[in-house]
Amino acid sequence: SSIRPSLVLPPGSTIGILxxxxxxxxxxxxxxxxxxxxxVFCPESDSSASHVATETTKSNYNNYANLDIFASKVDVVTYEFENIMVEPVEYLAKKVGVFPDPKVLRICQDRVQEKRFIQSLDVPTAAFEPIDSLDTLKTAIQKVGYPAILKSNTMGYDGKGQVKITDQVDLESAWKKVTNETGAQRAILEQYIEFEGESSVIVARTIDSTELCFPLVTNKHRNHILRQTIAPAPLPPAVHAQAKEIATKIGKGIGLVGILAVELFVVKQADGNYKLLVNELAPRPHNSGHWTIEGCVTSQFEQLVRCICGLPLGSVDLMKRITEKEYLEQPAAQQHPIVMTNLLGAEVETWEKHLSIKGCHLHIYAKGDIKEGRKMGHINQTN
Ligand code: ADP
Ligand code: MG
Known part of the structure; x- marks a missing residue:
């Protein structure tokens, strides 16, 4: 951002959130x-965050008059999702510090740019080709090979705008499906990775470039939506080290101030060793980091606040009275991971039973309507 707080923003300051x-x-x-x-600045009325925020502006993101007023009332700005229009965020950044910088958004909301950036740091991703028409798709599938996965280049989330491409799939209908679901006219064709599992790691980085990674976690999806996070990931210490190295490289390379989640594919190689490929980046708190609220000394949310207000980073030690290293070196039978489970759709109606389970922490988002697959809350089981 062109504007950097020269001073620490002390408690009492106002954090703007898009x-x-x-x-x-x-x-x-x-x-x-x-x-x-x-x-909070958002177009919805009665939003989940507005119930707890000090103030809310209900407005479209591209209402510049409202952005002017918002900028005059806040001391720093951050955002909760990367699919936001960049122009209004760049506009805000001329008036008030915005972290992470809008240039991070430009990279992370465009899958092709994102993968090119990651590869420029010598960090591996799935092989890919940019697609802007049915013709380029037909050529690209020859290079990428089957199976592949076609994703809309922008605006995708929870698996929306994606089709797996096998040699049985008609390319024209796949192209139509992806463009219709998101309205995007550009896509990416990626090599389909036969992974052993999916993991993620969150890196936090301050204005003066100190950084720290949260422990690597394993993620289990159902219908492309995160179901459960196991923390720390039940993987060898060397894989944890590799993940942190990757996340730190990306955090530095992108000039991060704030937090950024790196989604990873864990691939088991012929020699039995694991290799990590980066799937995508999210320059914001991530669903796979919700376990940190009770599982870590500092939560991902507090860490973000610390980063953007110029405060020192908080400890990412486990709340368990054991270090991450000691934990990982224990025999599997003695490990009791911290497990975060999303409450999706009607599952939120089970809220009451979780209250009487020892070590279970219930989080409800106070969203009005229950819809299938909608993230309504989560539980963190810490022991
Ligand atoms: P979204 O923005 O919807 O989260 P992702 O790129 O993370 O998009 O894809 C969603 C899920 O689809 C991933 O978590 C993974 O399970 C699967 N997936 C995505 N890309 C690939 C790939 N190249 N190979 C295999 N599975 C993939
Ligand atoms: Mg994803």
């Missing part, structure tokens, strides 16, 4: 604990 979903809600809660005020 977006009003559950991630914004949990940023607000962490900010409030440290004594910060929050101002």
């Amino acid at each position: 977006g009003g979903g559950q991630l914004a809600r949990m940023i607000v809660i962490a900010a409030a604990q440290l004594g910060y005020k929050t101002h």
